[in-house]
Amino acid sequence: MIALYTILVVMIIGAVIAIEARDLLSAVIAVGTVGLGLSLAALVAKAPDVAITQLVVEIISVVILIRATIRIGLPRSTHGSTPLLGVVALVFGIAVLVVGARVFSEIPPLGAPHMRVSETYVAEGLEDTGAVNVVSAILLDFRGYDTLGEATVLFAAVMGVLAVARPVGRRKTRTEPNHANK
Numbered sequence: 001m002i003a004l005y006t007i008l009v010v011m012i013i014g015a016v017i018a019i020e021a022r023d024l025l026s027a028v029i030a031v032g033t034v035g036l037g038l039s040l041a042a043l044v045a046k047a048p049d050v051a052i053t054q055l056v057v058e059i060i061s062v063v064i065l066i067r068a069t070i071r072i073g074l075p076r077s078t079h080g081s082t083p084l085l086g087v088v089a090l091v092f093g094i095a096v097l098v099v100g101a102r103v104f105s106e107i108p109p110l111g112a113p114h115m116r117v118s119e120t121y122v123a124e125g126l127e128d129t130g131a132v133n134v135v136s137a138i139l140l141d142f143r144g145y146d147t148l149g150e151a152t153v154l155f156a157a158v159m160g161v162l163a164v165a166r167p168v169g170r171r172k173t174r175t176e177p178n179h180a181n182k
Contacts, residue, residue, distance in 0.1 A: 001104065003044050008100050011037035012093055019089060024069050032062035045107070053150050060157040064164045 014033035021027040035058030043051035121138050131137035139147050 001107075001109065003110075004041060004104055004107070007037045007041045007044065008097075008104070011041075012096060016089060016093065025066065028062060028065040028069055031065070032058060035061070044110075049146075049150060053153055057153060057157045060161050064160060067164055 011034045014030045014037065018027045018030035018034065021030060035054065039051045039054040039058060042048075042054055121142060122134060125131070125134045125137045125142075129137040129141040131141065
């Protein structure tokens with residue numbers, strides 16, 4: 001439980017830094033910290049598939065945002081924030097802490113079973129799906145839409161990186177002959 005609270009505190013600090021950062025590149029890195037914290041929280045909550053997907057998408061997103069930030073070359077902000085923004089950030093932070101504490105208090109202790117669904121999958125998986133391999137039956141039959149969604153997210157992230165990382169402009173497909181030399 002302490003690990004989840006620590007991750008939550010790091011995520012909140014990263015979010016506050018992202019909001020208050022005067023430099024756009026620093027804000028992007030702070031947002032990456034929040035995404036990494038979310039990936040770690042999913043891993044601590046025993047959801048490794050969600051953690052891996054979040055980590056891959058977060059790394060790709062941060063790379064894209066850093067490349068876009070460096071390409072834009074935005075000037076640094078020179079004006080300070082108003083006291084109202086600080087108060088709003090403080091109220092929002094307190095609200096996130098209260099909601100986070102209530103949510104984390106409902107999570108069973110680490111090591112305790114969250115649900116008894118896995119027993120049903122093992123006991124009735126062969127009869128319900130006809131698949132000999134129980135793991136394949138769970139991934140493709142019981143959790144088919146979840147697996148499809150994860151594959152779609154990873155595909156979209158890769159396509160985004162390819163779109164941003166490609167060279168700017170179009171390549172010439174062939175060279176035109178010079179008609180002046182005829």
